Amino acid sequence: MPKIPKIIGNFLEHNFSKLFIKATITNKIYLSESLLLVRFEGEFERINFEVGQAILVRIDETQYRNYSPSLWKSDLDFFEVIFHIHQKGPGSDYLIQLPIGEVISLSVPRGSKVYKPESTKHFFFGDDTCIGFYNSLKKEIENDGHLYAGILEIEAESRVYVEERYKHIKMVEKSINPGENALKMLNSFFKQFWDDFNDATFYLMGNAKSIQLIQRKLRNQGIPKSQIITQPFWVEGKIGL
């Protein structure tokens, strides 16, 4: 739902108030040139969040964009989101100029629960838009004491941040062909990896083309579809998702 008429947006916010929340921007930190962490505070006590759910941010009178929180603390009335500042769309531009203290309108977290706690091994693939999602997934996996690995395909300027923070995950730089470098990395994995992870849950997020590429590789390796969870976050040339 990237765009809806202003009158319908206002109607929904006023008449379905349980689906919307007001949040104050209380902190903005650039983790790298193109990764912006924003903290939102408000009255979130009654709101439940499951890993993989997304909030819908109203970026102007008619447009909405999805973002998946990296940290959600209902008991402390705050949550955080890591935004990829790609500067090709109004969502990205809106976030840059948002001042501290601004109150904005958001949907409550929506979407299905993604994390599969019944699986004891997890593999994650994503790009710069998925670092927040990965952060909240990783917390659940670590709380449950499970095994995990993964590949993040990201822009060069975010390398230092990701390498310092996420030691269990391989990092590759994004090329002009999304997914290409992650696929090369997967192709270099030894047989031992495929033996160890043949019963894992695979979470593929981010760019739709990359997801297709990685999914094809996993299927060729004999990973059944039932073990692969996909969620495209963006498509080249397409507005919102």
Ligand SMILES: Cc1cc2nc3c(=O)[nH]c(=O)nc-3n(C[C@H](O)[C@H](O)[C@H](O)COP(=O)(O)OP(=O)(O)OC[C@H]3O[C@@H](n4cnc5c(N)ncnc54)[C@H](O)[C@@H]3O)c2cc1C
């Ligand atoms: C469930 C879900 C959760 C998401 N969570 C996050 C999140 O936590 N953090 C986050 O940063 N994004 C997240 N996204 C992705 C984000 O909603 C999209 O990137 C969105 O298109 C950004 O809106 P925009 O106005 O900046 O660009 P749009 O107006 O939607 O698109 C304009 C142009 O920019 C291109 N574009 C869009 N995104 C990117 C990108 N990342 N890199 C390069 N080009 C791009 C489009 O292909 C299009 O050509 C999520 C998406 C979904 C569906």
